[in-house]
Amino acid sequence: MNAQVKVPRISETEWEVMRAVWAGHPATAGEIIERLTAADPTWHPKTAKTLLARLVRKGALDYEAQGRRYVYEPLVSERQCVAAASESFLERVFGGSLKPMLAHFVESRRLSREEMDELRALLENGWSKGKRP
Amino acid sequence: MNAQVKVPRISETEWEVMRAVWAGHPATAGEIIERLTAADPTWHPKTAKTLLARLVRKGALDYEAQGRRYVYEPLVSERQCVAAASESFLERVFGGSLKPMLAHFVESRRLSREEMDELRALLENGWSKGKRP
DNA sequence: CGTATTGGCTTACACGTGTAGTCCATGAAC
DNA sequence: GTTCATGGACTACACGTGTAAGCCAATACG
Structure with missing residues (x-):
């Protein structure tokens, strides 16, 4: 145990996204965006999407295509x-x-x-x- | 009191520099660099200088020319x-x-x-x- | 079925950050 | 005095971050 998965560096804004995901997963981008905008209406969906993609690239999130949409899952707790x-x-x-x-x-x-x-x-x-x- | 001078955002590396300054001021760039390299020999003087300049620009430090060199002083505690x-x-x-x-x-x-x-x-x-x- | 919408993929772009290198003036060393 | 070293100013440059817009395919709506 204690595999030290090397947690990627999560930036300020990315934290908000991650917390939206941790709040309940798997979750579609839509759900995540909903949570984000619920907490702060100034969130722009496109921005959230960009962040999701970056977090995937960083290895903080993973996704699985479910039909034509993705369900995201945290890779780091x-x-x-x-x-x-x-x-x-x-x-x-x-x-x-x-x-x-x-x-x-x-x-x-x-x-x-x-x-x-x-x-x-x-x-x-x-x-x-x-x-x- | 409590003038809320609006503390500028200090980045990771800048923190190291600031702590070197807080450790004793006013201090010349040379002194500060000495402290930095003492704590971590990989510090490159030029890099430190750049950071000092940035911190001045940010309003975290101030300097005063003393002869041909600067003595730095923190503007934020x-x-x-x-x-x-x-x-x-x-x-x-x-x-x-x-x-x-x-x-x-x-x-x-x-x-x-x-x-x-x-x-x-x-x-x-x-x-x-x-x-x- | 044609059209508007949704969702993902790609691209943009300015500013911050880490990390230096170059240029130039001044003062120290001979 | 000529030269070298020191110190500050300006420049560089790649990568991260915040913040989206544009493009394109599939789906939902009418």
């Missing part, structure tokens, strides 16, 4: 992409140090008490990982 | 850039939701007990913000 993007971000902006980054976020956004409690719970879970069945 | 980049990252990769992001990082990297304690401390501090002098 959201988890993988999130991990890759996070790693890159962490490296670039915080020089790879996790703690300053977490500190920044915790400070920058006022968390609600609940959010903080949840986060704390996460932390508990973290260091006793594997312990809880 | 690391804090500002970190905040902007973080915001953008959070938006793009986690759709703006802080909690999933924190969850991801806490899960993805095994934190040491101490790191977790520190983070917990941060959290405490967070919700009782302003309390600690």
Whole structure:
């Protein structure tokens, strides 16, 4: 396992498309475009199509002809992409140090008490990982 | 305060340069290049110079001629850039939701007990913000 | 069936980015 | 003083990205 499929670099706009695909697949271009425009009406179908094609070329998506239209399927999982993007971000902006980054976020956004409690719970879970069945 | 100077978008490579500048300013191009090559010997001086010029054009750096050479000075603080980049990252990769992001990082990297304690401390501090002098 | 529409394929194009090279003036070294 | 090295300005160039338009075939509509 852990085949390291080498997640392609996903650009800003491409992320939006990918998330539309991850939201439910397989999905036709039409469906994907619908989701995109639902979230942001300024999306132009042609633009979305271009992005889909690029993502296929990049190896982030695959498609299968279904009749005369394509159904798209992600080739990389959201988890993988999130991990890759996070790693890159962490490296670039915080020089790879996790703690300053977490500190920044915790400070920058006022968390609600609940959010903080949840986060704390996460932390508990973290260091006793594997312990809880 | 909080003049919102509209932080310019700093690219991947430009971040390296900016961090070299933030590391100590004002600094001459030579000094900055030295820092860059110290961290990564593959840096080509010319490339660094190009980046410096671009950063000036972008409004991220300013310079002042000192004799026949320039001393550079950041126009945007690391804090500002970190905040902007973080915001953008959070938006793009986690759709703006802080909690999933924190969850991801806490899960993805095994934190040491101490790191977790520190983070917990941060959290405490967070919700009782302003309390600690 | 002819026509408008839909969906995919191809092409466009400007601006950003990574990565330098060239040109030129000035100052340092002899 | 002539030469070489340094430093900045300008130029280059390919590839990525955002943003589409044009072309063409099949399908749906009337």
